[in-house]
Amino acid sequence: MREICQNRDVRDLSTLPKSHLHLHFTGSLRPESLIDIAHDLGVRLPESLTDNQALRVPADQRGWFRFQRHYDAARAVVRSEASMRRIVRQAAEDDAAEGSRRLEIQVDPTSYAPFVGGITPALEIIVDEAKAASAATGVEVGVIVAASRIRHPLDARTLARLAAQYASDAPGGVVAFGLSNDERAGDTSDFAPAFRLARHAGLPGVPHGGELLGPDHVRQVVAHLKPRRLGHGVRTGEDPALLERLVADGIAFEVCPASNVSLGVYAGPSQVPLRTLIDAGAEIALGADDPLLFHSRLVDQYEIARRDHALSDAQIANLARSSIRASLASDTSKRTWLAEVDAWEASEQ
Template identity: 40%
Template structure:
């Protein structure tokens, strides 16, 4: 072994917490700290068990509904906001695009509009406090009605430029294609919002194509099953559509067979832009920093690839131009360190 080789092997790894990054695939309720959730549940007399494995996506949904009961109390919701943004700051997140569902909090705040305004005010205050820029992705439930989706799209459009940056589409893909929500996403796009639906998690490439062709997606949340269709991969790369990938969630919910078959590296090598995200940390375990560590140590991403993912998480987001400029400089400096 040469001295140069020995020096390289003993050199410390770059600190991933110092890498400026965006968190684009994070459902806000599930960003709650496990200890905080248990404290809140005990105070409210509600029993919540955080599962260690998920036999089916419906198990995940049932646990999520239990969390919403705890967070329906105003002070609990505001605590969630502040602690989740503090957690972002600690892990090097300079921009977070939280999946927000104001429809969950109508009974708490009085109306959809009042719920959204409470969210925006709380996020703005905590974002300034912790030095993290926040955008909200209003999230449509694909298992609900077209009318409910259109109502949320109009609400999101009314707050474009005032903290709302994108319209998402979530919940179980199986049996719920995206096409029926074309009008909702047209409303959002007309208002200048990003189209950011879930697709290609539990269903295959056809659902990703539908998100592209019908919803005119700017980003795809998950999208990992695109990797089985070379033509689709080539299209994603050519069009610069970012996949907001969540490695651990993909494994636990059986979107992929295991970390050994996760296609993140393959997608990156094919030129597809990808961001790295945690999805639902309180349920799946890892935070976004943990997911960057998993991507480095388990999936084998190089620091250059990690930096590319970090830049995609900023450049493909609803972040302000000034934030994009400062984050780009920070990522470049991180690679040069």
């Protein structure tokens, strides 16, 4: 990287203040923590989860099945309150080490409910630890409750009602409602009632869309779910008119370059349309998505922006500002962090 950037500014990206808005709960697990937890349970993990190699799959149904199988194998060892708290605390610690000021971590409590007495205790554990981790690390942690496209839409309504009970702007509170899993599954319009329930409780929508499927799917997500941000959304770049509309409507993009490559959407990081989104004036928040599987954390996404998209430090700083503006933090916190980005940009390299 230094050879490529030898004539440009190369400030330390781990000290750049930023927000991390696209991180999944189990997918944030440290590999060594996954191994420790599995060992304590006597569970044998697939070798592909312990070989320190980033997952690479094609962008088709078979590729998604392989990705989901890996994710499910990791999730299957999260069977206790202690392991759930460990995930939240370490996610905040890892973000703190990478200069993140704000983490919005996404979780479907349904997956962990059988081990802790139900979906309500599962969410309470996560919210409680998010509050404690915020105080301990200095990273403001917000929780995004996310429904799954592969479950019945009525389950999404149940989760939206639950999320509404814990909605709070304070660190540790539920700050948004999402929709994840394979974009090709389910009918987007069927999830609209759940998103209406969430909006009525003051929770903006942050569904996935526009990664595995293209602009037509983005239109459906926008029309039916009325998002504040799009999880990924990169395929919007294939339709300039649609992109212009979303930018005008203030819909931000959670862009996860390493994830896009690992899931076969693009052959390499330079093909991710980051500059297309930037040139259109989009608000962008770079995210790691599932670092457990993709072996690429938050700072790595900024390294990709610098190395593969030739962004200067001034442009990198603008990406960080964009991530802060796109977050659901308070205006007071945002002003503080934006001033810190200014200081980073003005600092000597």
